[in-house]
Amino acid sequence: MSQPFLKIEGLKRQFPQPGDAAPTPVFEDLNFGIDRGQFVCVLGHSGCGKTTILNILAGLDEASAGHVIMDGREVRGPSLDRGVVFQGHALMPWLSALKNVEFAVRSRHADWSREQVRNHAVKYLELVHLGEALDKKPAELSGGMKQRVGIARAFSIEPKMLLLDEPFGALDALTRGSIQDELIGIVEATRQTVFMITHDVDEAILLADRIVLMTNGPRAKIAEIVVNPMARPRVRETLHQQPEFYPLRNHLVDFLVKRSRAFTPGADWDPKNPPLVYPGAPDRAAA
Amino acid sequence: MKRNKAWLAPLLSVLFFGLFVGAWQLATSSSSDGELPPGMDPEYAALLGAQAATGGQSAMPGPGDVAARIWEHVKDPFYDRGTNDKGLGIQISYSIARVLGGYVLAALVAIPLGFLIGMSPLVYKALDPFIQILKPISPLAWMPLALYTIKDSNTSAVFVIFICSLWPMLVNTAFGVATVRREWLNVARTLEVKPLRRAFLVILPAAAPTILVGMRISIGIAWLVIVAAEMLVGGTGIGYFVWNEWNNLSITNIITAILLIGLVGMLLDHLLAWVARAISWRE
Numbered sequence: 137m138s139q140p141f142l143k144i145e146g147l148k149r150q151f152p153q154p155g156d157a158a159p160t161p162v163f164e165d166l167n168f169g170i171d172r173g174q175f176v177c178v179l180g181h182s183g184c185g186k187t188t189i190l191n192i193l194a195g196l197d198e199a200s201a202g203h204v205i206m207d208g209r210e211v212r213g214p215s216l217d218r219g220v221v222f223q224g225h226a227l228m229p230w231l232s233a234l235k236n237v238e239f240a241v242r243s244r245h246a247d248w249s250r251e252q253v254r255n256h257a258v259k260y261l262e263l264v265h266l267g268e269a270l271d272k273k274p275a276e277l278s279g280g281m282k283q284r285v286g287i288a289r290a291f292s293i294e295p296k297m298l299l300l301d302e303p304f305g306a307l308d309a310l311t312r313g314s315i316q317d318e319l320i321g322i323v324e325a326t327r328q329t330v331f332m333i334t335h336d337v338d339e340a341i342l343l344a345d346r347i348v349l350m351t352n353g354p355r356a357k358i359a360e361i362v363v364n365p366m367a368r369p370r371v372r373e374t375l376h377q378q379p380e381f382y383p384l385r386n387h388l389v390d391f392l393v394k395r396s397r398a399f400t401p402g403a404d405w406d407p408k409n410p411p412l413v414y415p416g417a418p419d420r421a422a423a
Numbered sequence: 424m425k426r427n428k429a430w431l432a433p434l435l436s437v438l439f440f441g442l443f444v445g446a447w448q449l450a451t452s453s454s455s456d457g458e459l460p461p462g463m464d465p466e467y468a469a470l471l472g473a474q475a476a477t478g479g480q481s482a483m484p485g486p487g488d489v490a491a492r493i494w495e496h497v498k499d500p501f502y503d504r505g506t507n508d509k510g511l512g513i514q515i516s517y518s519i520a521r522v523l524g525g526y527v528l529a530a531l532v533a534i535p536l537g538f539l540i541g542m543s544p545l546v547y548k549a550l551d552p553f554i555q556i557l558k559p560i561s562p563l564a565w566m567p568l569a570l571y572t573i574k575d576s577n578t579s580a581v582f583v584i585f586i587c588s589l590w591p592m593l594v595n596t597a598f599g600v601a602t603v604r605r606e607w608l609n610v611a612r613t614l615e616v617k618p619l620r621r622a623f624l625v626i627l628p629a630a631a632p633t634i635l636v637g638m639r640i641s642i643g644i645a646w647l648v649i650v651a652a653e654m655l656v657g658g659t660g661i662g663y664f665v666w667n668e669w670n671n672l673s674i675t676n677i678i679t680a681i682l683l684i685g686l687v688g689m690l691l692d693h694l695l696a697w698v699a700r701a702i703s704w705r706e
Contacts, residue, residue, distance in 0.1 A: 196609055214612040226606040230628045230704035239624065243614035275705040293614065 139208070140169030141329060142193075142297060146202035146408075149188050161200065162188055163356035165407040168348055170297075175323060175330045177340040179388065180350030181396055186333040187223070190301045193331060194220045207296060216244055219290035221300045225282040227274040233285045234270040237261055237292050244293040260292040261285070263322050264315075280311035284318065291322060298323075300332040304339065313372060316342060320370070337388045341381070342370055348410075349391050351399040358410040359399050362387065365416055383416030444486045451485040484675040492675040493682070507667055509659070515683055517659040521577070521652075522645045522691075525584025529641065533589050534634065537596025538622065541630070547597065554593065562587035562648050566655055576656035583652045588641040595637025599630030628704070635699040642695055646688045 147166040150159040162185035170176045178186050191197035193204055195214035204211040206218070227236050237257035245253065261270060264284040274282050283303055290298055304312040316339060323330055323343075334340055340347045347362040365380040375381055405411065484492075500512025540547045562583045569579035603626050611621045653662025661680055668676040 194609075194613055196612060214609075214615065216613075216615050218613065220609075220613045222606055222609070224606055226610050228607055228610075228625065228628070229706045230631075230702075240614055243616050243620075273705070 139205075141172040141174075141207060142170040142331070143205045144168050144189075144193075144202070145205070147189070147192065147199050147204065148201040149185060149192065149197070150200045160354045162353050163350070164201075166202070166358055167408050168358060168361060168410060170329060170331060170346075172329055173327050174345050175332070175343055176346045176348060177332050177334050177344035178348045178350060179334060179337065179340050179392070180356065181335065181352050181392065184350045184353040184356035184396075186350065187301055190220075190299050190331070190333055194218055194299050196220075216293055217296045219293050219295035219298045221283075221286050221290045221298070221303045223301045223303070223305060225274070225279075225286040227282055227285055227289075229274045232271045232273055233261060233266060233277065233281075234258065236274070236285055237289045240289045241292050257288075257292055260288040263291070263325070264288045264318050278311070280307050280315055283307060284315060287315070287319065287322070291326065291328070294326075295328075297329045297331065300330065302333050302335070304334075304336075312339075317372065319343065324369070335392075337385060337392065340364075340388065341366065341384060342372060342375060347388065349388070349396070351396050357399065357401075357407060359391065359395065359401075360411045360413050363412055363414050365414060380416040387413070387415035447486050451483050484678070488675050489678050493679050496679055506658075509664075511661075511664065511680065511683060514659060514661045514664040514680075515687060518649050518653060518661040519687065521580050521660065522584055522642075522649050525581045525586075526588045526642060526645050528581070529585045529588035530592055530638065532585075533592035533637075534596050537593045537634075537637075538600050538626075540593070540597040541600025542622075542626075544601075547601070554590070558590040558594070562644075563651055563655065566652065570656075576658060580649070580652045580656050580660070584645045584649060587648045588645045591640040591644065592634070592637040595640070596630065596634045599633025599637075600626055602633075603629040628702070632699065632703045635695065635702060639692065639695040639699060642691050643688070646684075646691055650684060 144166055148161050148164040150161040153159050162183075166189070168176075178189065180186055188197060192199050193211065195211055195218065211218075227233075228239070231239060234254070234257055237260060238253050241253045241256050242248070245256075248256070258267070258270065261267060264287055266281060266284055266288065269277060269281060274285070277285065283306075287303065290300075304315060307315065320343065322328075330343075332343065341364065344364050347364060349359045349362060351357050351359050362384070365384065366375065366378060496511045500510045502508075502510040503513060540550055565583055565586050566579060569582045570576065573579050573582060607625055607629055608621075611625045616625065649660065650662035650665065653660035654666045657663050657666070661684055665677055665680045668674075668680065
């Protein structure tokens with residue numbers, strides 16, 4: 137079996153407790169892999185440490201145990217190989233949309249000319265349809281537009297992998313829909329490997345190839361990894377009419393409502409190798 | 424509705440000014456009608472001259488006298504007739520030069536040092552006790568020490584301005600740098616931004632509004648302190664001018680100087696407010 141592009145092994149994170157109380161791990165013994173070009177969503181309730189996992193992948197936080205290996209190398213500290221779209225857009229309010237992206241491009245390509253940097257940044261802002269708002273400051277942009285600048289910034293450094301931390305959490309449903317469509321487009325165009333955190337079931341179904349289901353914290357675990365059977369390209373409007381949709385959706389909602397809270401691993405559940413499940417396609421599970 | 428009343432505030436200002444000048448005129452002219460104060464021997468009064476006895480022409484001038492004096496100064500602000508008789512323009516220029524000198528030196532020290540303190544919790548903790556003790560010291564208390572060590576009154580005045588401008592800028596810079604939003608630093612980290620570039624392109628603009636608040640407080644304090652400092656060191660400057668005119672008992676000149684001090688202080692403050700607006704950012 138070949139090694140996946142990104143491999144997470146025995147990952148655990150605990151935070152020191154006040155007083156002498158023994159630290160309880162937020163999550164422990166997480167194991168999973170992401171293949172090149174794959175879109176993986178992590179689904180779970182707040183408090184299961186999703187953001188912490190992402191921060192560890194980004195190199196902004198350190199695991200208490202276990203490690204992350206990307207492209208054959210261990211992840212130690214932040215790197216331009218991993219682009220991050222933050223939960224809050226994290227744009228610098230004193231820079232225009234274009235300058236925010238240029239800042240990232242310049243960080244990647246210190247040797248580029250001013251013209252090259254600008255053209256590159258403009259290209260990515262146009263990919264998220266912000267070609268008209270280049271010189272606007274973040275304060276003059278709507279929440280959705282700010283998040284799109286954040287996405288353009290992350291893509292513009294052409295990282296080996298993209299990490300998205302609930303990027304659409306703060307947006308209204310309509311805006312979220314249109315940016316999700318843009319994200320699908322840009323991911324398909326760039327064949328980007330993506331790791332995304334969400335608590336929105338429909339978002340996971342629309343975007344992900346695989347959906348990692350996490351139990352509630354503390355001591356959160358990966359209960360299973362759902363393989364998304366929906367064919368690509370996926371179109372939001374018709375997605376729910378396909379026969380695989382509701383079995384998958386029911387499975388995910390059922391997990392979030394019931395099983396995430398009281399997850400009882402079966403006899404053959406192995407944290408080192410969480411089971412792959414194929415809701416709506418029982419024949420494939422056997423295969 | 425609101426536009427219609429835009430003239431109301433200036434009108435009220437003019438009205439208040441008129442009332443103030445009127446009251447002033449009344450207060451200074453009331454005792455000048457030649458009547459003797461009660462208990463004054465008329466012969467003694469005659470001996471001294473009526474004016475002196477009644478205090479009729481008191482040292483406190485009326486608004487007309489002051490206005491005339493201001494006009495004289497405006498017409499010829501830069502005359503120089505020896506050590507103790509220089510135009511207000513010359514005197515205020517000395518003061519402004521001292522303030523700017525001390526202030527710029529303080530900024531050159533306080534902003535980099537504040538940066539360092541803000542970046543490093545260790546340095547912050549190590550320097551905190553010194554800052555706590557040095558900050559509340561009246562800058563004028565340094566004056567004798569400065570005069571003794573520097574042995575030059577002009578430089579000593581600049582030093583006093585330096586020391587009083589230092590603290591607000593230092594404390595605000597450290598605070599602004601220490602409280603730069605974590606997410607911007609994380610962005611810089613994930614982009615592998617080099618420390619110097621991070622300092623100038625992320626931390627400095629993020630902290631700039633807070634730094635400017637400190638700079639604005641500092642220039643205000645510096646302008647307050649220069650008057651007192653120049654009264655002490657003497658020689659030149661608007662503070663010295665005020666003290667000198669007190670010795671001459673020329674209240675008109677003192678009032679003129681007071682007005683000028685207020686005007687220049689306001690201009691300095693507005694200048695920094697303008698800079699602050701230019702570099703501030705909205706979210």
